[in-house]
Each structure stands twice: as C-alpha cells, then as structure tokens.
Amino acid sequence: MKKLLLIGNPVEQSLSPEMHNAAAAGLGIPYQYEKRCVQPDQLEKTIMELRNGEYEGANVTIPYKSACIPLLDKVDESAEKIGAVNTIVKEGSKLVGYNTDGTGFVRGLKEISPFPIDQSHILIVGAGGAARGIIAALLSEKALCVTVCNRTESKAMELALEWENVKTVSIEQAEKNLDQYSIIINTTSSGMYPHTEKMPISLGTLKAGTMVSDIIYNPFKTLLLNEAQKRGAIIDNGISMFVYQGALAFEKWTGLFPDVELMKETVVEKLRRKLC
Incomplete structure (x- = not known):
C-alpha cells in the first residue's frame, strides 16, 4: 500500500483523506491517504520523513504552505511565483513542490x-x-x-x-x-x-x-x-476548488486523473453528515 499525507495545523476538520481515498478506490489503485497535525517544531522532521520514509507525497495546508518551501529540493515555477506549496511529490530522491489551488x-x-x-x-x-x-x-x-x-x-x-x-x-x-x-x-x-x-x-x-x-x-x-x-x-x-485542487494533486502523485464527480459526491456527503 502506497501512502500519502496531509500536513497542517489544524487538520481535524479536513475531508482530504475521505476524498482521496475514494478517488484511489474508484481507480482500483493501492493508495492510502492520511492526515497529521504537525506542530511548528515538527515540520522539518516531517518533511524528512517524507523524503526518507514510506510516503509517496503530501498535501500541505495552513500554516505551512510557505514555511515548507526552504525544506524542499525544488519548487515548480508557478508555485514559486505564488510563494506557496500545497502539493509535494517525491521524484526519485528529491521532493518537489507544486501549487494546485489556483488552477483547481x-x-x-x-x-x-x-x-x-x-x-x-x-x-x-x-x-x-x-x-x-x-x-x-x-x-x-x-x-x-x-x-x-x-x-x-x-x-x-x-x-x-x-x-x-x-x-x-x-x-x-x-x-x-x-x-x-x-x-x-x-x-x-x-x-x-x-x-x-x-x-x-x-x-x-x-x-x-x-x-x-x-x-x-x-x-x-x-x-x-x-x-x-x-x-x-x-x-x-468552494467545493469545486477543493475537489479540483485535490484531483490535480492526485494526478501528480499517481499519473492518473481521478473521477472528480466521485470525489465531489464524497465531500458533499461527508459535509451533510457533519451538518446534521
């Protein structure tokens, strides 16, 4: 099973794991997405774990979208212009940062x-x-x-x-x-x-x-x-932005573009349950 990770603080309310795990299941590929609340003094250690551990990549959310940049090997030109990374991809031994928020x-x-x-x-x-x-x-x-x-x-x-x-x-x-x-x-x-x-x-x-x-x-x-x-x-x-930025990140990790309707349905259903 290949693993992906969400890094941020807080992350408790994030629906990224449900959305991405649904996307992986829909494609029948062995990916598991997890989330982790990372304290500021743990960020560098967590990025090192991405580099050396079992994770294929990660999403980055508030408050680390800019703070993570100096810890990466390379940052995509558009992400560098924006000054923020929301997606990290392991490419060989290097960690490369992208930003799919605006495009999504x-x-x-x-x-x-x-x-x-x-x-x-x-x-x-x-x-x-x-x-x-x-x-x-x-x-x-x-x-x-x-x-x-x-x-x-x-x-x-x-x-x-x-x-x-x-x-x-x-x-x-x-x-x-x-x-x-x-x-x-x-x-x-x-x-x-x-x-x-x-x-x-x-x-x-x-x-x-x-x-x-x-x-x-x-x-x-x-x-x-x-x-x-x-x-x-x-x-x-904002559901469309959330789903499409996730879909574009998923494609960078796996090389496959997921079923965005499945992802959207998963997010909407989870939100409805939370609001009930």
Whole structure:
C-alpha cells in the first residue's frame, strides 16, 4: 500500500483523506491517504520523513504552505511565483513542490461560469495566499482584467504590484461599481463557519446574471452567496476548488486523473453528515 499525507495545523476538520481515498478506490489503485497535525517544531522532521520514509507525497495546508518551501529540493515555477506549496511529490530522491489551488479553482469556475475568462472583468475580494494563487491561474488563462479589493488597501496594492495587468480599488469603490464585473470571487474567510453572519462585501449594486464565487464550502452557501442568489446571480461555493485542487494533486502523485464527480459526491456527503 502506497501512502500519502496531509500536513497542517489544524487538520481535524479536513475531508482530504475521505476524498482521496475514494478517488484511489474508484481507480482500483493501492493508495492510502492520511492526515497529521504537525506542530511548528515538527515540520522539518516531517518533511524528512517524507523524503526518507514510506510516503509517496503530501498535501500541505495552513500554516505551512510557505514555511515548507526552504525544506524542499525544488519548487515548480508557478508555485514559486505564488510563494506557496500545497502539493509535494517525491521524484526519485528529491521532493518537489507544486501549487494546485489556483488552477483547481479555475477548473471548477470554468465548469459553471457562462463568461469566458479571457473576456471577463473579474473582481477578487481579498489579498492573501488564496487570492495570489487564483490571480496567477486567471492570468494564465488570459483574463481580460483582474481587480483586487481588500479591507487593508495596502495589501491589495502590494499584491497587484506582482503583475502588470492587475488593478486595485477600495472596498467602497468596489461596492459602488459591482455592476462593472462579470465575475466576483471571494477569497477571504469572511462568512466561514462559525462566523456565518459575516459578508466580505456589500452587494447593493450587483447586477443579475453576475457570476459570484466563494472559496468557502462550510457552510455550503455563505451569506454572500445567499444574497447574491437573491439578486439573480449565478453562484458557486468552494467545493469545486477543493475537489479540483485535490484531483490535480492526485494526478501528480499517481499519473492518473481521478473521477472528480466521485470525489465531489464524497465531500458533499461527508459535509451533510457533519451538518446534521
């Protein structure tokens, strides 16, 4: 049995093991995915265990997506640009870091959004690591225009400086002009369980038919998505991103692309049980 590992802190609520084990079973291949809560002083030891032990690779989640980079032998160019790794692959005696978060998000978005990315004005709410990965993936798809807004405007400006064709606006400006955007993406944790009463941005000027995506999947439908739907928007939660980033990681470990519908069904079923 080949083993894979999730490294993070905390990891108790992660559904990655259920999702990846379902994917492996669906393909009939001998992989077992485990999760481990790693304390900061254990990170280097855990990476060494990946290098020398029985694991074929790993996922990395908060708070180690950047901290793990100096411990790897090589980092993929896109992951290096983003400054974060979420997937580690053992290639011979070397550990190579990748980031499938942004690409996974865009794969899911393209399945639902009626707007071609290369023809879309896109608003990103938030300026953290998730925003960085998603922006990089959108620009690789030749996004027509990407604008970032964030409560701390200096963070948005700092992020935008990393790319030539990314603009910034204040939250207030974005709220006044939401009708200018065909796709709006929340990359913040605002509205995530247990703080479900929060919204990252007011939707007073949102026009019907806008694509509104939230990377949160617990709850299934955040207050942001509920309000957007009431205004006639097309909505999407974070399950697609979670599943596709996992599927792309799985492909890097095994060379096989898994059944994403099976993975999605597994995640949705587990979430429903947790919410009951």
